[in-house]
Amino acid sequence: MIPSKEALLKAQKTVQPYTHKTPVLTSTLINELIGAEVFFKCENFQKMGAFKMRGAVNKILSLSPEERAKGVVTHSSGNFGQAVALSAKLLGVSAYIVMPENAPQVKKNAVRAYGGIVTECESTIAAREQETHRIQKETGATFMHPSNDMEVILGNSTSASELLEKHSDLDVIFAPVGGGGLVAGTALAAHYFGTNCQTVGGEPLAVDDAYRSLLSGKIETNETTNTIADGLRTYLGDQNFPIIQQLVSKIIRVEEQEIVQAMQLIWERLKIIIEPSSAVAFAALLKSEEEFKGKKVGVIFSGGNIDVKNLPF
Amino acid sequence: MIPSKEALLKAQKTVQPYTHKTPVLTSTLINELIGAEVFFKCENFQKMGAFKMRGAVNKILSLSPEERAKGVVTHSSGNFGQAVALSAKLLGVSAYIVMPENAPQVKKNAVRAYGGIVTECESTIAAREQETHRIQKETGATFMHPSNDMEVILGNSTSASELLEKHSDLDVIFAPVGGGGLVAGTALAAHYFGTNCQTVGGEPLAVDDAYRSLLSGKIETNETTNTIADGLRTYLGDQNFPIIQQLVSKIIRVEEQEIVQAMQLIWERLKIIIEPSSAVAFAALLKSEEEFKGKKVGVIFSGGNIDVKNLPF
Known part of the structure; x- marks a missing residue:
């Protein structure tokens, strides 16, 4: 197990x-x-x-070259979004980050500074997941879960x-x-x-x-x-x-x-x-x-x- | 020079x-x-x-054993007082610290926590110096200047x-x-x-x-x-x-x-x-x-x- x-x-x-x-x-x-x-x-x-940098790097590097070419997507109000954005940047992969519109501005700015492509959505789990699915469907990006x-x-x-x-x-x-x-x-x-x-x-x-x-x-x-x-x-x-x-x-x-x-x-x-x-x-x-x-x-x-x-x- | x-x-x-x-x-x-x-x-x-720790240690260690036995005294609204108190404690020397009564409480507490003997005085250069002279005279402690x-x-x-x-x-x-x-x-x-x-x-x-x-x-x-x-x-x-x-x-x-x-x-x-x-x-x-x-x-x-x-x- x-x-x-x-x-x-x-x-x-x-x-x-x-x-x-x-x-x-x-x-x-x-x-x-x-x-x-x-x-x-x-x-x-x-x-x-x-610490989220560690998990994000390990996940992206576990993907196949074909998967990496299509990018990764996650929804995050904070650190995991930044971690995915920066890891993806370092590894030459596109990162789509869905963030609730009420996330701290400092965190939104940081994701953008690391090259993440930010999509804002309503601050509900449903809205986040819906937006994430849309991006997955449109780009073929791999979903990255922050903890599970x-x-x-x-x-x-x-x-x-x-x-x-x-x-x-x-x-x-x-x-x-x-x-x-x-x-x-x-x-x-x-x-x-x-x-x-x-x-x-x-x-x-x-x-x-x-x-x-x-x-x-x-x-x-x-x-x-x-x-x-x-x-x-x-x-x-x-x-x-x-x-x-x-x-x-x-x-x-x-x-x-x-x-x-x-x-x-x-x-x-x-x-x-x-x-x-x-x-x-x-x-x-x-x-x-x-x-x-x-x-x-x-x-x-x-x-x-x-x-x-x-x-x- | x-x-x-x-x-x-x-x-x-x-x-x-x-x-x-x-x-x-x-x-x-x-x-x-x-x-x-x-x-x-x-x-x-x-x-x-x-950094004040560095100067305080070096000064105390430049004193003779006779001088160290009588202690050291300084007036400081802040870090130098803490530095003298802690250096003196580590070196087994008494430290008299004259502090203006309006110094930040966090700094007074820190001096006391390091074993410094605090005397409060009015927040003027004249009052500080007067109090310092009194302690020097009474104890024979060596005056420590924070910078000169x-x-x-x-x-x-x-x-x-x-x-x-x-x-x-x-x-x-x-x-x-x-x-x-x-x-x-x-x-x-x-x-x-x-x-x-x-x-x-x-x-x-x-x-x-x-x-x-x-x-x-x-x-x-x-x-x-x-x-x-x-x-x-x-x-x-x-x-x-x-x-x-x-x-x-x-x-x-x-x-x-x-x-x-x-x-x-x-x-x-x-x-x-x-x-x-x-x-x-x-x-x-x-x-x-x-x-x-x-x-x-x-x-x-x-x-x-x-x-x-x-x-x-």
């Missing part, structure tokens, strides 16, 4: 020439605060500012693989949970490259579909999507859910205020910009610090794309 | 065990924007969040020395100009370790004392200190002015809005937190980009201590 270690090693080799080996940062003060040794894997310093695609999951796994290459003795890795593609990739890397390394997901309480999915054993959705962590509003899929069920130890839910406080702590102490979705994994660690005292803990910062003119503090 | 190459090498050896070798970052997008290759030396990632002290200047030089160790062929290094201690140290490093490497200062137009000092040939002061770059409100001194006269090619003045825009560009593109004073050197480069097209340019980011709840954008 789950992909092999060889598949993860192949993804690392595939992704590496087109992505940054992002730095791992530490902070004495944060270690003292939590009573653990924490290693932050900084995908905010990834190309286009988020095994090649994307394998690409995402390379962040934790790199972290474990440097720190093979981590006891646990925290990753944020949105569509499930990052936490599934992280869990695969921890499974194959860690030494008894758990994977823990952090999820906003306001969109706790993944938490509920693990309880019920089936993919749950959210009634509302009212969280500051705009990258985590989606739900799991049939490709990543089985991996999460099998390999993720648990999901810790955090309040909106905890997300904002975690983000502020990182900005002030590490002097780096992370976006709210990134802060969710760290907020989950802060919330459960008693459990991880004395441990070696990895935290994946998923990205750093935020409108600095519109901050929650 | 100016210190020897050996003095700079000695400072590097002295400072190194107590400071971080801060990273040098680059951005393809910023290089394209400016048409130059830019290398950002990130003192915002230095211990306590600013040769040991501090030599300590500061180590940032640019490290940058040139990695990139020996820089054509120019930009540094912000406040009290003159950083730009003087940078100019010394460029002089001894560069290959025809210029040093250019960036200074807020609102406090352009150094610019005017280079024109008039004597140390000028400011009528008002109304700039967002709160680290750059002071003026030059007799120790650093001769170095600046001899080794700094020129000083480029920037408007407040240019400082804010430069800061925002760095936050958004490099995903790192720099304070307004840091942004001044980069703003000076942005303003003069025509002159530096095709060049290899170093920029010293002096620090990253900013109240994220009170931003100019």
Whole structure:
């Protein structure tokens, strides 16, 4: 059911020439605060500012030359759109990006700056999917799902693989949970490259579909999507859910205020910009610090794309 | 008149065990924007969040054991106070920090967190000096000047020395100009370790004392200190002015809005937190980009201590 270690090693080799080996940062003060040794894997310093670059590159490179010639298409309100646009540009492929008209302007601009062909649509799932189908039909472009695609999951796994290459003795890795593609990739890397390394997901309480999915054993959705962590509003899929069920130890839910406080702590102490979705994994660690005292803990910062003119503090 | 190459090498050896070798970052997008290759030396990632750590460590280690036993004292509204407090703590020395009562709370808290003994006073130069003299008299502590002290200047030089160790062929290094201690140290490093490497200062137009000092040939002061770059409100001194006269090619003045825009560009593109004073050197480069097209340019980011709840954008 789950992909092999060889598949993860192949993804690392595939992704590496087109992505940054992002730095791992530490902070004495944060270690003292939590009573653990924490290693932050900084995908905010990834190309286009988020881990999504890894999955997008891996997916595009899994396509046949004929498929690549017709381009790729996705719908995304944010980072995945940028990742597909930039990966496609680097690999000489056309990228059609369907974006909701109310997506942050800074994200629309970024997709266009990376050469993506943007089509705006209404901010509903139905409108996005309809527009995407139209483009698929007209161009023959391959649809790229941001999280429920095994090649994307394998690409995402390379962040934790790199972290474990440097720190093979981590006891646990925290990753944020949105569509499930990052936490599934992280869990695969921890499974194959860690030494008894758990994977823990952090999820906003306001969109706790993944938490509920693990309880019920089936993919749950959210009634509302009212969280500051705009990258985590989606739900799991049939490709990543089985991996999460099998390999993720648990999901810790955090309040909106905890997300904002975690983000502020990182900005002030590490002097780096992370976006709210990134802060969710760290907020989950802060919330459960008693459990991880004395441990070696990895935290994946998923990205750093935020409108600095519109901050929650 | 100016210190020897050996003095700079000695400072590097002295400072190194107590400071971080801060990273040098680059951005393809910023290089394209400016048409130059830019290398950002990130003192915002230095211990306590600013280059001032380097000068403080070097100064304290230049004192005799008898002097160290009596402690050190300084007056500072910001980073230098933190630097003295933390250096003194690491070196087992008492640190008395006189701070104006209206200094940002975040900076007072940081000085106390580093074990500094804070005395608050009125926000005038006279009150600060009076309080400092009182402490000197009562404790025998050595006064530490934030910028007009040769040991501090030599300590500061180590940032640019490290940058040139990695990139020996820089054509120019930009540094912000406040009290003159950083730009003087940078100019010394460029002089001894560069290959025809210029040093250019960036200074807020609102406090352009150094610019005017280079024109008039004597140390000028400011009528008002109304700039967002709160680290750059002071003026030059007799120790650093001769170095600046001899080794700094020129000083480029920037408007407040240019400082804010430069800061925002760095936050958004490099995903790192720099304070307004840091942004001044980069703003000076942005303003003069025509002159530096095709060049290899170093920029010293002096620090990253900013109240994220009170931003100019």
